[in-house]
Amino acid sequence: MNYYELDTPALLIDREIMMENMHFMQNYADRHKVNLRPHTKTHKMPRLARIQDELGAAGITVAKVGEAEAMARGGLKDIFIANEIVGKLKLQRIRKLAETINISFGIDNTYQVDEIEAVFEGAEKKAQVLVEIEVGEQRSGIIEEDDFRALLEHVKACSNVELKGIFSHDGHSYKAEDIEACRRLYLESVDRTLHFGKIAEEMGMKSEVISIGSTPPFMLDFDIPGGVTEIRPGTYIFMDSSQANVIGTYDRCAASVLTTIISKPTHERVITDVGAKGITAQTRSKGHTTTKGLGRIKEFEDVYIDGVFDEHAIIYNTTFHDQVGIGDKVQIIPNHICPVCNLYEKAYLLSDGEVVEEIPVDGRAKLQ
Known part of the structure; x- marks a missing residue:
């Protein structure tokens, strides 16, 4: 299955980027x-x-x-x-x-x-x-x-x-x-x-x-x-948006949240089907991890989530509005990936855009 066929919201992991990150840190420690x-x-x-x-x-x-x-x-x-x-x-x-x-x-x-x-x-x-x-x-x-x-x-x-x-x-x-x-x-x-x-x-x-x-x-x-x-x-x-800002690139971001465009009520406002319950409302507001908005749209340059309700993400961007249609799916790179993973029962591991494995998040909600 191609990731675009998944129901949303969905937690996605790019296998190749993740493995590169794993090898990088293990090699760093070994060195x-x-x-x-x-x-x-x-x-x-x-x-x-x-x-x-x-x-x-x-x-x-x-x-x-x-x-x-x-x-x-x-x-x-x-x-x-x-x-x-x-x-x-x-x-x-x-x-x-x-x-x-x-x-x-x-x-x-x-x-x-x-x-x-x-x-x-x-x-x-x-x-x-x-x-x-x-x-x-x-x-x-x-x-x-x-x-x-x-x-x-x-x-x-x-x-x-x-x-x-x-x-x-x-x-x-x-x-x-x-x-x-x-x-x-x-x-x-x-x-x-x-x-x-x-x-x-x-x-x-x-x-x-x-x-x-x-x-x-x-x-x-x-x-x-x-x-x-x-x-x-x-x-x-x-990695995530805040960590990407530290190293100056989003290329190392392996995880994203797939979300569907569900409404375009004005000439600039776009609504997707994931909100605070799927991406959190976290930001980083100080220093080299400072983030813009509540998450970055992966496929578009300089498009960010402007606000969230529990189940809605709000984007104000006329250019983005004109380039997407209701039913389209986009990926959000979260500001802070750790609490985001805790919100999902499973993640989809991707290779070249194809789902190769479903991974249960067995540690989710283990707060005690």
């Missing part, structure tokens, strides 16, 4: 002699995670316990949850997963450690934890050195918790004004992460893993300083 642990929250598809694994990834990253469970059911055996886990129900699920796979997860507070210690009492394997270091994103993670030392002492006193390493995410690099500003933020983040790794080593708790994240620095081929053992990019597999 820098670090492990690649892709963040699968981007695609949420065990089928694609297995390909990443087969190409040489050291394991995968997820954001939630539910995603870890979906990936484990899909055959993935080494999973890191790059998030703090709070709540005995979630920790019991992790303990269950640890019986059959290698699983680790994040902490940044002694409260979490106490819960983990209690839940893993009597388990065959100790809980494997990594401490998150806040490096400027202003999200979760350790900020003060004294808090880090206190947390490590707390872990050291535990019988059921084992420190595997530290991790960080330089998400604020998305807001860098240009490539050099991105490089500066990235290097500052890595230096800070390595600094905390040194503190842990001085305390007799040398990190097996020092893991860093975020796609832009790696797509820009920045060097990886010595001491880093692992990188966790996610968006690179598909």
Whole structure:
């Protein structure tokens, strides 16, 4: 079947572009002699995670316990949850997963450690934890050195918790004004992460893993300083409009949303059948990832979604209006692909415009 015959809205993936992106990042990691642990929250598809694994990834990253469970059911055996886990129900699920796979997860507070210690009492394997270091994103993670030392002492006193390493995410690099500003933020983040790794080593708790994240620095081929053992990019597999703006081309965008023109009520307004429930209403408004509109029309130059309702995309463009008819189908390159994938039950893998595989999005809606 040609993709144009699909019902809409539909999530499309260009196989050749996706594979090129996968090989690019694996080769980048290999060249820098670090492990690649892709963040699968981007695609949420065990089928694609297995390909990443087969190409040489050291394991995968997820954001939630539910995603870890979906990936484990899909055959993935080494999973890191790059998030703090709070709540005995979630920790019991992790303990269950640890019986059959290698699983680790994040902490940044002694409260979490106490819960983990209690839940893993009597388990065959100790809980494997990594401490998150806040490096400027202003999200979760350790900020003060004294808090880090206190947390490590707390872990050291535990019988059921084992420190595997530290991790960080330089998400604020998305807001860098240009490539050099991105490089500066990235290097500052890595230096800070390595600094905390040194503190842990001085305390007799040398990190097996020092893991860093975020796609832009790696797509820009920045060097990886010595001491880093692992990188966790996610968006690179598909790219999107914001990431395309970083590297200056849409040619690496593998994913799009197919949508049908359903109305042309004025001489410039065009309506399609996908809205916020299919492409989200996300934008990036600052720095080199800044996007125009709510998504770019792939087949047309400089045509963007101007607004969305739940089930409608609104475009104001007279030239576009005159070139398309009701019933025509176009592709939207989303501003941020990660939440978009979470909205679809399946994706269609394309090669030369033909559907070659339907891939279930098994990790969709796994928010717990």
